[in-house]
Amino acid sequence: MKPSKDFFEFSLYVSFFPQLVAGPIVRAKDFIPQLKVNQFFRQINFQLAANYFIMGLVKKVLIADNMAPISDAIFADPAQYGTLATWVGVMAYAIQIYCDFSGYSDMAIGVAALLGFKLMENFNMPYIATNITEFWRKWHISLSTWLRDYLFIPLGGSRGTRAMYHRNLMITMLLGGLWHGASWNFVVWGGMHGAALILHKLYKVNISDKIRLGNISSKLYNSISWAVTMAFVCVTWVFFRAQTFGDSWQIIKNMFLFKESVGYSVPLGFLLLLTLVFVGHFFGAKFFDKIENDQGHLFRKPYIQAVLWGVAIFVVLLFGQDDNQAFIYFQF
Template identity: 45%
Template sequence: MVFSSIQFLIFFAFLILLFILLKGKRIKKNILLIASIFFYAYWDIRFVPLLLGIGVFNYIVGHIVADNSDKKKNRKIALVIGVTVNLLVLAYFKYTNFFIENANEIFSSLGFNTSTLNIILPLGISFFIFELISYLADVYTNKIKHTDSFVDFLTFVFFFPRLASGPIIRPADFLPQLKQEIVIKKHNIVVGIQLFTMGLFKKLVLADRVAVCADAVFHSPQLFDSPTIWCGVIAYSIQIYCDFSGYSDMALGVAKIMGFDLPRNFNMPYISLNITEFWRRWHISLSAWLRDYLYITLGGNRKGRIRQNVNIIITMLLGGFWHGASWTFLVWGGLHGAALIVQKAFSKWNILNKLHINHYISNSFSWLLTYIFVCVCWVFFRASTFTDAFIIINKMFVPSDGINWIFSPLFYFVLPVVIAATIIKCMSKREGYLTFNLSQPLPAFGFVFTVMAIIFFDANNTSPFIYFQF
């Protein structure tokens, strides 16, 4: 059940109706938990026991970790066991076949040949495993108290708006919200519907349309000339942003309608002037998680420049590997890690200021360099093999012949972007988000125009969200 489906709209409308008709904090909370479990079961009921088992395990471990009467050593042992088991579950489902395939290649000369396993990746496993690890860590460091309510904890695990593709929510931000009764308010409905609509617009009108260009180029890069390759790479940068931020917006909108506030996951990352700024704007919940639970745990910047650089590389490599079991994801993460190190050194030397370059020129140069670098990295993120990735990068920077396909997909590329720019002009920033002031004629028209664009591009032809695979 995806947000863009009729089934979800029926499911969610029925859930909201129950919240309106029924009274009492406890019964509404129980209904939310049941609805969240149903939402996950609709995708694949076989993994509901897995998620329930992980939830029960972490609830028990959290209780041990929080036991102040226990010895500190035992609390630490419980934390290590809890984190290890969570990571082993993630590793089994996500990385077992990756290690088997690489072991086969390395030891094939010795007659080693093990068949890969038929493993189905549970929906959203990378997200909820990281959330459970943060719960145990925060309880251990006394940032939060272990929740005594098992229903609250399972709701934290199963909360359906963010279950499939995030954002990664912190227990300190979400669990206190469960103490309040779920009340459906007009203001939350208005804001939530607008967030959901804009997310749907990003997915259907932008991401799925520019995907036509991106998919063609990445499927057969050897066929196209350099300008078309650039068109495809830029299209993919738009696709992955609109696809992922579109899901996040819909998740925030659904949660907002029910009265829950989820963390913002994107903040216009492609206007960044450097890689550090990019990671403060892109997939913010993951960036913050990697910083707080991995980078700082490794020592952060507290142990000298060399150790800091090592910590950055390790953090970004593991961040890349979190996205998928492939060497291309490791390269993607490693490139970003290397860029962060170079950028920090570059900032320390302050070269542009020493050259007395005009502020606007230096900012324009920094933006262009950052965006080109991000696009180059996206090639490794998207390409199926290193061979395809190197063909694309070579054609990006070395002019080559091939099929020129730039003008054919204008409908799939330029038109959606023009529509988006027109709609954004009708919006204003409220509560940290671009929304429509429906009391004004132009914004009201912009909202109606957004809905019409979604209908025109047909929700039935939507493709799976990219981050469902992670």
């Protein structure tokens, strides 16, 4: 878009507080035109705003903050934990970072909606992805599209030879890793995702699109693909979370070289929150689509939503952590 010549518009764009610290990344072409439209209080969709904010609050305070002590203990001293405990800690962090970050984004979208602004969705249930390409279409969407438009495409995108295409993809993901911090762990994290994206492209072109599944049903194939994708994502989170490369390597060894977890029992809270996240992931999309498309749906009634909001806030107050946990992405 053409640069704005209105200092007030530009200042509001770069300092818009709901999403300023951790996203979603808002582009001027999506935000500044909203400033030119007259807004009235009666046009504010309070129900939508409250739904987003309370959903984000539940993700952050109820789920992410309760997962934090489990994952922090494993990553603080990985050498003393066995295989089972290590996998629990890594999976706890996978859930923590998703609920922490998407919870912030949901609350930012909700607060912006109360002010009359529409921000883009930043997450679309990424943990139901059946391949790594789909994962990156669903995870931190505003950053993924930003990297695509301002790094991948200017580098040449998919134009040119296949080798050039893969090179551009790898450079983009390496720089995406470095965006989070100047650490070898982030370089490895970005490089692993870049390599996985390249391998998936090769698999899709050379194998997946040229063979039939035969006796393997599509549901079984998708289930296996989902399990492989989730296992890869969890393993790469190790490099994202660990303080040093040595700690990362110790955790990877614990995960895949069987080591007995002496005296360790899986926390009940972990199992409950794990179930909550994945049940919500698998059934949430269809449920929200039904609410969106069915005007007479029970859950669209204001009094039903008010009851659900009250229950959600009560559960957050009852089971939320007493100590305040900063949002993970504040450090980036």
